[in-house]
Amino acid sequence: MGKKTLKSLSSLPxxxxxxxxxxxxxxxxxxxxQNKSFAWYVENYPTENKSLGFIDFPLILDLGLDHIYTTWYFLGLLGLLGASLTACTVTRQWPVWKVSAKWKFLDRRATLLAMEEAESVPRARLSDFSDLLADRGYQVFIKGKKMYAFKGLIGRLAPIGVHAALLFTLGGAAYSxxxxxxxxxxxPDGSSFEIASGLTRGSLLSSMPGIAxxxxxxxxxxxxxxxxxxxxxxxxxxxxxxxxxxxxSRKTISVxxxxRAGGVTMYQTDWALSSMQVTVAKPGADGETETxxxxxxxxxxxxxxxxxQGRIWGTFLPLSFDDDQRRGISLVARDFQSVAIYDSKGAFAGVRRPESKKPIVVDGIKLMLGDVKGSTGLELKTDPGVPLVYAGFAGLMVTSFLSLLSHSQxxxxxxxxxxxxxxxxxxxxxxxRTELDEVLNSVPEYVD
Known part of the structure; x- marks a missing residue:
């Protein structure tokens, strides 16, 4: 039963x-x-306008597509692939390596002539042939009148290394x-946050870093x-x-x-407008002096x-902070370059650049726009499995190259x-075949 299971798991298809x-x-x-809030998915994947015709927020949340890489089925797939690699190594690659690593001298003429490449060279000496093979990188062994030579044995071991590297990569991905x-x-610009407040556990195995x-x-x-x-x-x-x-530490980051600090990586991913400074000038009691x-x-x-539509932010300036605050001036901006101003009836009043100091009169009130502050959108992440993934990829590149080497005997x-x-x-x-012919053609011929 166990051998049958291993054989099934080692199936290439x-x-x-x-x-x-x-x-x-x-x-x-x-x-x-991934890993956005419930409200974010409701807003961006509404049921009325499904993405690609079938993706909406109930589908995403019900199937765990908001955190695919930590779902049971994705981790199960990684485990199944790891089991297939291990089974293939045990049932196929390791036996091939053991057979290749074991060798013996052959002394029967018929056995040698039945091989893929075979030839009988008259008036030649074994010592000359073995020296020529050694010059071409072969490991040569001689016992009496028998010789065995090989090269590229690492090419038989490398496929096991390829599987080991893939297991490292899969293990690192699962660990992350x-x-x-x-x-x-x-x-917001000028403020701060505690690192722990920006991190959410992926599972019960997650632990806060020391820098939290x-x-x-x-x-x-x-x-x-x-x-x-x-x-x-x-x-x-x-x-x-x-x-x-x-x-x-201190660093200016961008997309x-x-x-990176203490195992936490902070990526620049988004931005927003957070606040706007507005100076309001009103006539004084004498009608001339402004306050x-x-x-x-x-x-x-x-x-x-x-x-x-699109990225846009707004704020509201009440005409009176004492009485009815539902009437006021609306200020709308898409970026830090300009602000559109609307009066209390919703009519467009004009556009001003922040900090231009150029006043505009709206509903009898003179306004001057000051600094517009932004907020930076940061994504925080800890990847404890990254060293394993990098080691796996490095090993994969090396072993993939080595597996291309021919094992010649x-x-x-x-x-x-x-x-x-x-x-x-x-x-x-x-x-x-070409190499062996060249070596045989180079063997000195002895004449009686």
Missing amino acids: LAIGELLVIAGFSALGTVIE GLGGLSGSVMV KSSVQVNDFTIDYLPNGQVSQFYSDLSVVDPNGKEM NVPL ENTYVLPMASLEGKGGF IWAIQEETAIVVGGKTNRAKEEF
């Missing part, structure tokens, strides 16, 4: 099928954003899924724009500060340029609300005035 299914789920995990933590935060009690300070957040006004790149100047207030008040108004996303016996040669190889048979 089964292993290929497992790889294809894993690749499919991995692709799905790339298309569907079960033992890793991840999360995302949106942090430290905080991250957002020193500055800036955006570069293309000539057409579109966002080119955004940057966050971050400092990691320990619980005693000492700065441990694809993360900050100025500066307010910092929080901004909220309006995307998908009230007919707004040559036997020969010395007869009275001739040598009988037989040889075989597991691949590159034409090259082996």
